[in-house]
Amino acid sequence: MTRLGHLSTEGARAERAEIDRLPTGELVRLMNEDDAVVPMAVSHAQHAIAAAVDAIVERLEAGGRLIYVGAGTAGRIGVLDASECGPTFNTDRVVGVIAGGQVAVSNASESAEDNREAGAMALAALGLGAADAVVGISASGRTPYVLGAVERARSTGALTVGVACNEGSELSASVEHPIDVVVGPEFIAGSTRLKAGTAQKLVLNMLSTLTMVRLGKTYGNLMVDVRVTNAKLRDRATRIVEQVAGADTHEAAAALAEAGDDAKVAVTMLRTATNADGARERLLAADGHLRRALGE
Structure with missing residues (x-):
């Protein structure tokens, strides 16, 4: 039987032993304090x-992908972050892989995390290559599915990053770029x-967002690569054009229409x-960086 009581994320805090006796207001205060x-x-x-x-940016500049791999909550957070990069940054090169497949996003499939070979097979199915960057996510730092995926990634020459919430984890020892965010018992x-x-969500926010900033997917803090797929995003794109080009609303809307949104x-x-x-030619010559295309 696997014993995990030594992990900080599995610890039971004595001072929280009777929270079920406390009033709701005190519970809110204590949880917020945590x-x-x-x-x-x-x-x-x-x-x-x-x-x-910086390492992920190098791989994506070479044509690779950013691939998150996790199980349970960690996997769902990876899938969430990946799915939001498409509309925000107009990219399909951020991918989320979760133990148990996409059905596990909404229906818990926690037993799938114990299958190490399945993690390796999931990345093989993506056609993993040396240009890709794989981020394994595991609170414990010992999830077999994630470790199998990381092992496969290293065998192909892909970049490996690990996000764990325990120090000295097997995941951190298995990757080139370990990120340990030790939050203690829950x-x-x-x-x-x-x-x-x-903690995992905050780290993934940084990894994806800052990678996209480095790749020229923003102009300052404006999402100039936004996909215009609804009224809200059309308004946002129009306001971005107004702000960066110094145009009025009519000019910005007309230019956006001519530019195919x-x-x-x-x-x-x-x-x-x-x-x-x-x-488009100017942007292509500038590798998609708007500042470069504008000569800034």
Whole structure:
């Protein structure tokens, strides 16, 4: 039988032993107090996170993908972060892999995490290559599914990053870029969807967002690669064009329409007095970086 009581994320805190007797207001205060330690724990890992971002950027510049792998909560957080990169940054190169397959996103399939070979097979099915970057996510740092995936990634020459919430974990020892965010025992002992899950979400926010910033997917803090798929996003894209190009609403909307809803193209058209094709050529020559295309 596997024994995990030595892991900090599995610890049961004596001072929380009678929370079921407390009034709701006190429970809210205590849980919020617990959650407040997470950003500080992430801050202790900021140098490791920065190094991982730079390494991931190199792989994506070479045509690779950012692939998250996890089980349970960790897997769901990876799938969530990956799914949101498409509309935000207009990219399909961030992928989430979860033990048990996509059905496990909404229906718990926790037993799937014990299958080490399944993790390796899931990455093989993606056609994993040396240009890819694989981020294994595991609160315990010992999830077999994740370890199998990381092992396969290393065998193909892919970059490996690990996000764990225990020090000295097997995951951290198995990857090139370990990110340890030690949040301690949970409010409900062993429920790593709480502080550990929050820490994982914060780290993945940084990995994906900052990678996209480095790849030129933003102009300052504006999402100039946003996919215009609804009224809210059309308004946002129009306002971005107005702000960056110094145009009024009518000019921005007209340019966006001519650009096929591509805010970068619309801005480049207005700022360089070119048509849509000319703007696309400038952006292509600038590797998609709007500042470079504008000569900034």
